[in-house]
Amino acid sequence: MTTIAIACDHAGFDYKEAIKSYLASKALLVEDFGTYSTEPVDYPEFVRAAAKAVARGQCQLGIILGGSGNEAIVANRIAGIRCAVVWNRRTAQLSKEHGDCNMIAIGQRMMPEDEALSLVEIWLAAEFKGGRHQRRIDKIDE
16 A cells, blocks of 8 residues: 655645545545645744655655745655655656656645645656666666
């Protein structure tokens, strides 16, 4: 069973809660690394915890949310994480098909909630294509 790490700062809290509900409706397990309200916080501690859980295999995938999605910067500092900022259907799809991204970042202030949910659905359904894309991922990990 796939377990998805999810984390946010205060600016991504509402979408985090909506995405958790969506994932539960698809019978996916979710591990919530916080934050747990809209009270202002610093995102690195929450994003880092989620990314570490994905990197060590505790969770297979991860979704992080903030105001812009640039919270991906923290996740990408963790070895073994490939986190893409996704802002439309195509970036969500290609993040998995070409980048084999095990995490995505979404900016709550950048799009309506239904679009964010759609991006999660597309990303989860996409499959890594391997081939030349694997060669490029191997170069990232050198």
